[in-house]
Every structure is written in structure tokens, then in C-alpha cells.
Amino acid sequence: MANEEELYALKKKLSVLSSKRGRHTELITVYIPDGYDINKVTSKLSEEQGTASNIKSRTTRKNVTTALEKILQELKLFKQTPKNGLALFCGNVSEREGQTDFLLETIIPPKPLSINLYRCSQKFVLDPLYEMLEERETYGLIVIDRRNADIALLKGTSIEILASLDSLVPGKFRAGGQSAQRFERVIEGMAQDFYKKVGEIATNEFNQVKDLKGIIVGGPGPTKNDFLAAGHLSTELQNRILGVIDIGYTGESGLDELVNKSKDILAEAEITKEKEVMNKFLGHLAKDTGLVAYGEAEVRDALNKGAVDILLLSEKLNKKRITLLCPNCGHTEERTVDKVPNLVCPVCGSPMQLVKEKDLIEDLTELAKEVNSDVFLVSNETKEGQQLYGMGGIAAILRFKLQ
Numbered sequence: 001m002a003n004e005e006e007l008y009a010l011k012k013k014l015s016v017l018s019s020k021r022g023r024h025t026e027l028i029t030v031y032i033p034d035g036y037d038i039n040k041v042t043s044k045l046s047e048e049q050g051t052a053s054n055i056k057s058r059t060t061r062k063n064v065t066t067a068l069e070k071i072l073q074e075l076k077l078f079k080q081t082p083k084n085g086l087a088l089f090c091g092n093v094s095e096r097e098g099q100t101d102f103l104l105e106t107i108i109p110p111k112p113l114s115i116n117l118y119r120c121s122q123k124f125v126l127d128p129l130y131e132m133l134e135e136r137e138t139y140g141l142i143v144i145d146r147r148n149a150d151i152a153l154l155k156g157t158s159i160e161i162l163a164s165l166d167s168l169v170p171g172k173f174r175a176g177g178q179s180a181q182r183f184e185r186v187i188e189g190m191a192q193d194f195y196k197k198v199g200e201i202a203t204n205e206f207n208q209v210k211d212l213k214g215i216i217v218g219g220p221g222p223t224k225n226d227f228l229a230a231g232h233l234s235t236e237l238q239n240r241i242l243g244v245i246d247i248g249y250t251g252e253s254g255l256d257e258l259v260n261k262s263k264d265i266l267a268e269a270e271i272t273k274e275k276e277v278m279n280k281f282l283g284h285l286a287k288d289t290g291l292v293a294y295g296e297a298e299v300r301d302a303l304n305k306g307a308v309d310i311l312l313l314s315e316k317l318n319k320k321r322i323t324l325l326c327p328n329c330g331h332t333e334e335r336t337v338d339k340v341p342n343l344v345c346p347v348c349g350s351p352m353q354l355v356k357e358k359d360l361i362e363d364l365t366e367l368a369k370e371v372n373s374d375v376f377l378v379s380n381e382t383k384e385g386q387q388l389y390g391m392g393g394i395a396a397i398l399r400f401k402l403q
């Protein structure tokens with residue numbers, strides 16, 4: 001299961017890759033699925049190099065063979081395909097004809113890749129990785145009426161059915177009289193047994209999901225409410241119910257309908273969580289508890305001291321953390337920048353070289369991981385999120401006071 005930070009790092013890489021175009025059909029994408037023999041890929045790519053020698057345009061031919069060569073070199077770093085597979089992207093992404101600016105990006109995906117692909121095109125093939133981003137949220141779904149119940153997970157946009165149950169509860173008895181009353185009691189007992197079974201299975205299934213974001217219950221008529229009133233979901237799960245929705249069916253079409261009617265609830269849930277954690281931060285700030293830090297320098301210091309409980313980063317942060325080295329005197333410098341500057345060494349005046357460049361969010365996230373802090377990426381869609389961005393986009397809730 002991928003965590004938010006991994007998915008964020010992937011999102012960032014994908015946004016860079018998706019902005020790149022080849023001047024010709026010369027950008028190479030390679031996907032190697034989980035468990036696939038990496039040597040087969042190497043020989044396939046060597047073959048492609050042979051084929052590429054037939055490309056008419058001299059520049060395109062050169063760019064394609066160079067990109068393939070770079071990928072082959074990169075593959076040598078791997079003894080075998082990493083768990084989850086591997087995706088490689090390489091090509092000349094220079095915007096000017098005749099110039100070269102080769103980009104090589106290797107991605108070990110946060111979830112297993114199932115696609116095996118080689119493509120030479122004007123842009124990189126990114127959909128299989130984008131799909132992983134969409135799967136980030138998991139919700140539990142229950143649709144129920146007197147006859148059937150379905151328990152499913154909503155993962156991103158896809159629905160995975162975990163269990164379908166038939167109740168065997170007969171329809172309402174129509175005749176009057178004593179036997180009808182007795183029959184009603186029997187039916188009611190069967191319905192209660194059914195609710196119990198559905199509740200047990202749902203509890204068991206949903207408890208196995210790490211980081212379940214919430215549960216939505218739906219169904220035609222009042223059965224869904226009877227089911228919930230019967231109390232067979234664990235208290236913890238009951239508390240996670242985000243909505244109870246009236247729908248026309250059970251089964252697969254019921255689940256589809258439930259998801260369609262839950263769009264607002266789902267969007268709201270995401271935003272609620274974000275608001276909660278931001279309000280916790282703002283509460284500490286207002287009460288001056290000493291348990292917050294904000295601004296890069298202060299937060300970095302708190303991270304280094306292991307004091308950060310939750311690191312809050314605005315998704316809108318778009319900075320780099322770079323390390324510069326003076327090749328003449330060996331002076332090094334780390335700094336946060338919007339763009340990589342041309343700097344001269346403050347010691348000896350020689351031009352400095354860029355030796356390391358990292359997305360600032362990635363850099364801080366790594367620091368946070370070392371001290372087991374939770375990282376929370378805050379969107380810019382809420383007032384609280386905008387407030388965070390307004391404060392520089394970097395803040396933290398602390399485990400202990402620093403002074």
C-alpha cells in the first residue's frame with residue numbers, strides 16, 4: 001500500500017514528464033511489470049537500437065539511439081526488476097531543434113505495475129502511473145435491502161466487490177390473521193440474522209483495510225436504516241459512516257449508483273480531514289501553546305531535533321532544495337530556491353556547481369520520515385490550506401516545546 005508521500009512524489013514527477021514533448025517521435029517509455037525478467041527487457045531494447053538505425057532523419061536517429069543507450073545503462077544498475085516493477089522515460093526534450101537536453105527518469109512505482117510496454121513517441125506514456133494516483137483513497141461501501149447486500153471497496157474510481165449476500169428473507173406475508181403475525185415474527189427474525197451477518201462480514205472486511213477513509217451505506221427503502229439501527233457494525237466503523245443514501249438497486253448497479261450519488265460526500269470527507277489537521281495547528285498557534293513551528297528555517301530546526309509530530313506542507317509549494325559545490329576551494333552550500341541560480345563561491349569567487357537538486361517537499365518529507373513524523377500535504381482548496389500557503393507553505397505541530 002502506497003503512502004501519501006510516495007504518491008505525492010510520483011505526482012510531481014508525472015507533472016514534469018507530462019509537460020515534455022519530443023520535437024519528433026523520439027521520447028522513449030519503458031514499463032517493466034512486477035516480476036518480469038529484466039534481461040529480456042535489455043535484449044528487447046538492444047533490438048530496438050538496431051531498428052532505430054533505420055530511422056531516416058539523422059537527428060531523430062541519433063536521439064533515439066542515445067535515449068536507448070541511456071536506458072540500457074540505467075538498467076545495468078538493477079540486478080532484477082524491483083518489487084512493483086519499473087518505469088523508465090528517456091529522450092531529448094530540448095525545445096530547440098538541433099539542441100540536446102536529454103531527460104532520464106526512472107520510477108519504481110508505489111504499487112505493482114502490470115503493464116509491459118515499449119513505446120517511442122512524441123510524448124511519454126504516463127497513464128499507467130496516473131492510474132495509481134487515482135487509487136489513493138479507499139472507502140467502504142454497503143448496499144442493502146431485504147433481499148441482498150453487497151459489501152465493496154471504492155478505490156479511487158474503481159469498485160471492488162468483497163461479498164454479495166442473499167438474505168433468503170421471504171417477502172411480506174399478505175394474508176391477515178394470527179398465522180400472519182407469527183409469520184411476520186419469523187421473517188423479522190430472519191431479517192435480523194441477515195443484518196447481523198452483513199454487519200459481521202463488513203466489519204471483518206473493512207477492518208483489514210489500512211487507512212479506510214470512511215463508509216457509505218445505501219439501498220432502496222428503509223432496510224439500510226434498519227440494518228444500521230441493529231448495530232452490527234463495530235462502533236469504530238459506525239463512527240466512520242459518511243452518509244446513508246437512498247438508491248434504487250442493490251448489486252453492481254446499486255454500488256455504481258451509490259458512488260455516483262456520493263461524489264459530494266467524498267469530496268467533503270477529504271476536505272474535512274484537511275481542515276481538521278489545519279485547525280489543530282491554528283488552535284495551537286492562537287493559544288500560543290509553543291507546540292507549533294512555521295517557516296522553513298524553524299520547521300527544519302524542529303525536524304532536526306525530532307520535535308515534529310505532524311509536518312504540514314502546502315501542495316502548492318514549488319521550490320527546490322539544492323546543494324552547490326565550489327570546484328576550486330571545496331566550499332559547499334545548501335539552499336532553497338525557486339530556480340537554480342548561477343552563484344559564485346563566497347570564499348574564492350569561482351562559479352559554483354550544482355551537485356544535488358531535490359523538490360523541497362520531497363526533501364522535507366525525507367527528513368520527517370527519519371524522525372517518524374507524519375506528513376500531511378494540504379491542498380489549496382480550503383481557506384485553511386490557503387492560510388498555510390500564505391504562511392510560507394511549511395508548518396508543523398510539535399511533540400514538545402523547543403524553548
Ligand SMILES: [Zn+2]
Nearest residue numbers: 326329345348
Ligand atoms: Zn570557492
